[in-house]
Amino acid sequence: MGKYRIAVLPGDGIGKEVTKGAVEILKAVGTRFDHRFEFVYGFIGGEAIDREGTPLPDETLQMCHESDAVLLGAVGGPKWDHNPPHLRPERGLLKIRKEMNLFANLRPVKFYDSLVDSSPLKAEVVKDVDLLIVRELTGGLYFGKPSERRVESGEEAVVDTLYYKREEMKRIITTAFELAGKRKKKVTSVDKANVLESSRMWREIAEEVAKDFPDVTLEHMLVDNAAMQLIRNPKQFDVLVTENMFGDILSDEASVLTGSLGMLPSASLSTSGPSLYEPIHGSAPDIAGQNKANPIAMILSSAMMLRLSFGLHEEADAIEKAVQQVLAAGYRTADVAKNSKRVVSTTQMVEEIKERI
């Protein structure tokens, strides 16, 4: 019997509903497999701003550092959209990534046959898609300094900085190779080496790292081409690895393949401390509080936590299999409900998955 302390940060909007669902599923897993999961709760994002005047209170961060893993719902909402930059919910997200050294964001994109109607792509294009985007999460344009307005000979100008240390590039690329070694053994390194100096360094490092993984194939792809290939022929990919901003764009783009953001989990691995797991969707203010949100992305994120942070593979499999069965049985939340006759609420979906654990 294992004992695990999990920090739960529901955040805003549907973040609250989907984390509630994931916690229920984890409790069911605990019962079936005889583990003790202890859940501790903290504020982040808009609610943290309202209560504590900051999007990431120190207590929350402290609590996360002292846990075995973190589950995060989603942050943000129209209420805080006009706040000054330092009082916006996303700042909490960026800060927790940086403070916990969550350098590697893993976004698996797996196509479920049963959702073929929901994808804007033709069945033959998306069938059997099973790729993993590995995005650098604590560097690049997101954190480089200077990031400021300037006045130059009376004219206003602005600058942001794409900055990386060699080590930061090396560790994320190495992570991608390690993961590819356990999958289809192919890494596509995405950059813009025909324009950016940072990309030329990235490419060199990728070549170096590749030498340590003789059984993994490395290919380079320019980011504009990658944006095309992800839609034209997504089956060609196994693991894609790229810097922070390119990864942000490409992973959201790739989410379209599955038909709904509501299906996609992610893991953010730390260099040292606990890792964080969150759905890639946002707080969806338009449907918040209506018991309509798709809890699957959050539930699959908790399966990733079991596998990657706790090494509980059988338990993770049980969750993933239950999700697959529920989808195959035709249950759908509204976001993927096209042509479906079994449209269910968030809580009903959680119930159906729980029954199959």
Added chain:
Amino acid sequence: MGKYRIAVLPGDGIGKEVTKGAVEILKAVGTRFDHRFEFVYGFIGGEAIDREGTPLPDETLQMCHESDAVLLGAVGGPKWDHNPPHLRPERGLLKIRKEMNLFANLRPVKFYDSLVDSSPLKAEVVKDVDLLIVRELTGGLYFGKPSERRVESGEEAVVDTLYYKREEMKRIITTAFELAGKRKKKVTSVDKANVLESSRMWREIAEEVAKDFPDVTLEHMLVDNAAMQLIRNPKQFDVLVTENMFGDILSDEASVLTGSLGMLPSASLSTSGPSLYEPIHGSAPDIAGQNKANPIAMILSSAMMLRLSFGLHEEADAIEKAVQQVLAAGYRTADVAKNSKRVVSTTQMVEEIKERI
């Protein structure tokens, strides 16, 4: 009868084949509508490196400055892939953009019903797509300084710089509004304002410019969301406007909607001098010299030239209509040949279009 001097830069690979086709079509237009088009030729890209030791010789640039418009094929090829950065074909492209002040890259994405089989997207998603991406082309990460390696306390690091002047943002956003005013009157301004200071300034300027165009609607969209929406629901868009790197990624992505890069033209407008017209595809070394390339993107680029640089609307219409007829009649080059019975070569395709002028 009009008289126009056109600088033709075929470049490398299929660039040569497709510019040849476009020149033939322009000659046919000249005959039918009684215009005199004078063509002058110059080197750019790999061939210029081989002949003159630089990807953009001064004579080429001079010739372009002295013309009424420039037609560019494509540059690049494996032969030059391992050259040092300053001796790479793309440098010629970046330099001509900067030297001629080609600040506004217009990439229309229009879906042809007859190509529905070639698109990876479902027919209902792409039918009636008619959008225009307006990409800033002479600023941002492409040209910002510093762009260099550094050694900081013994560790190697690298920096690229996203830099814009207020005026540079204002003129591209204004261009987008002007164009939207002649179309469906909607501008989607794409940025990453939740992270980048440059995007926050971009958003402010977009709000300001919008005030001068009361009949055009402005919406803001984050770049990651835009990458999704372009595939999920491309019909929602009229004109998208964005900075250089985001525009590079999104416009290549959007090209997938039509099924082939070989269909998409572009115009690069100058602040003052002549404008430049080029297909958005590259030099396609794998099929170069085989008379297989799709000449339509280049031919439609020359139609854009007639319309935007010379104000010859009827003539541009004639080209566009001829292309539509040829496609409707079932003629296809290999890139879009899926399920087609009338697969033709580059020269045959040019012939078919010419006959219909």
